[in-house]
Amino acid sequence: MRLFLNVTTGLFILAVVFIGTVTHARLPDFEANQDERALSNPSYVLGQYWFRKLNGSQALIDFPPAYDYLKEAISYILPQTSLYNTTVEMTLLNSAKSNAFVMPGNHLYLYSDIMEMITSEDMLMGLLAHEIAHLDLRHYERQSQHSGEERQKTFIMLGAGIAAALAGADADATTALWLGGIANQAENTLTYSRNQEQEADRRGRDYLIDAQIAPQGMSQLFQAFFKQALGRPKVEFLSTHPSPESRMTDTFRIDSKDTILSRTEQSDFHYFRASVLAYRAGIEESPFTYLDQHIQDIDAKWFAKALLSYLNQSPERSLAFLTKIKTHNPFIDYIQALSYLAVDQKNNSSTIVQKRLDIDPNNFLFVSVRQTTHFNPFTTP
Numbered sequence: 074m075r076l077f078l079n080v081t082t083g084l085f086i087l088a089v090v091f092i093g094t095v096t097h098a099r100l101p102d103f104e105a106n107q108d109e110r111a112l113s114n115p116s117y118v119l120g121q122y123w124f125r126k127l128n129g130s131q132a133l134i135d136f137p138p139a140y141d142y143l144k145e146a147i148s149y150i151l152p153q154t155s156l157y158n159t160t161v162e163m164t165l166l167n168s169a170k171s172n173a174f175v176m177p178g179n180h181l182y183l184y185s186d187i188m189e190m191i192t193s194e195d196m197l198m199g200l201l202a203h204e205i206a207h208l209d210l211r212h213y214e215r216q217s218q219h220s221g222e223e224r225q226k227t228f229i230m231l232g233a234g235i236a237a238a239l240a241g242a243d244a245d246a247t248t249a250l251w252l253g254g255i256a257n258q259a260e261n262t263l264t265y266s267r268n269q270e271q272e273a274d275r276r277g278r279d280y281l282i283d284a285q286i287a288p289q290g291m292s293q294l295f296q297a298f299f300k301q302a303l304g305r306p307k308v309e310f311l312s313t314h315p316s317p318e319s320r321m322t323d324t325f326r327i328d329s330k331d332t333i334l335s336r337t338e339q340s341d342f343h344y345f346r347a348s349v350l351a352y353r354a355g356i357e358e359s360p361f362t363y364l365d366q367h368i369q370d371i372d373a374k375w376f377a378k379a380l381l382s383y384l385n386q387s388p389e390r391s392l393a394f395l396t397k398i399k400t401h402n403p404f405i406d407y408i409q410a411l412s413y414l415a416v417d418q419k420n421n422s423s424t425i426v427q428k429r430l431d432i433d434p435n436n437f438l439f440v441s442v443r444q445t446t447h448f449n450p451f452t453t454p
Contacts, residue, residue, distance in 0.1 A: 196297065343370045
């Protein structure tokens with residue numbers, strides 16, 4: 074009994090000291106750092122670390138036309154936010170997992186597999202609006218501060234458990250206090266995260282309406298999530314995200330507003346989706362079968378197969394697929410120019426590049442191709 078008292082007394086003193094230290098320690102004041110891209114901003118430093126780490130990984134999708142399309146897409150959403158004058162860094166990652174997330178410092182990541190579910194531009198805009206809302210609402214900073222507060226509550230509950238043991242409370246009561254502190258932190262953290270997801274859903278929907286983009290795309294996105302979740306456990310309180318059913322119900326509960334789509338011109342969405350899925354197909358055993366299953370638009374499918382062939386260092390096969398396409402856009406012209414360059418048909422490559430530059434002399438995408446016409450990307454210096 075004396076040994077038990079000595080041990081618990083020591084633990085109690087340690088807990089009190091630790092609680093006091095945490096309570097009085099100065100956590101980073103995230104809200105005080107208004108400059109998102111300053112080295113004094115811990116959020117930006119953390120975001121830059123992961124941005125550089127992920128961009129240096131083999132999973133990186135390095136296809137410039139896809140990034141140009143994404144930049145244009147979010148340019149319709151950012152003016153509706155407080156991020157309008159900031160730079161949002163975007164990264165596409167090749168993965169067999171469906172995910173999209175943001176990191177502090179205004180970094181946005183999309184996994185290639187998620188484009189299996191996103192079959193329309195409205196759905197993509199719904200996803201982008203949701204993720205940008207996380208950045209605009211500073212959810213990472215708020216989550217960090219909330220987690221610190223919850224840790225303090227947990228330490229207090231642990232201290233109460235030790236105090237109860239010293240006071241002679243029975244083992245069950247003491248254990249309940251200890252476990253209660255841990256469970257309280259876990260449940261509050263999950264609830265807080267789910268509330269953030271719901272807040273991002275609603276704010277993102279407002280962005281779409283303000284940008285005159287059909288908000289129904291967000292509802293369609295949640296319907297796709299719901300179909301993917303069929304047959305899986307749907308226990309909402311065990312997840313940091315609300316269940317797909319709850320998110321659909323929430324979006325339908327908000328009154329719809331009539332909107333006039335501002336993006337009336339021909340969109341390159343199908344080619345953006347095809348380019349991302351071409352990378353995704355590369356990690357499948359039967360990549361061309363994968364593309365046949367997931368891409369319905371015929372020209373976009375030929376383009377995806379051409380890009381996949383080019384990535385597999387078969388530019389001749391890439392050009393064969395491209396001849397089946399009768400239309401032209403930056404995606405098609407870019408891979409065709411590179412493929413001609415790879416088979417030493419520099420004149421054909423230059424002709425395609427020049428036509429693009431005649432339309433837009435400052436098009437950096439094709440200016441960069443013109444600057445590389447002196448070398449074959451598939452030869453070793």
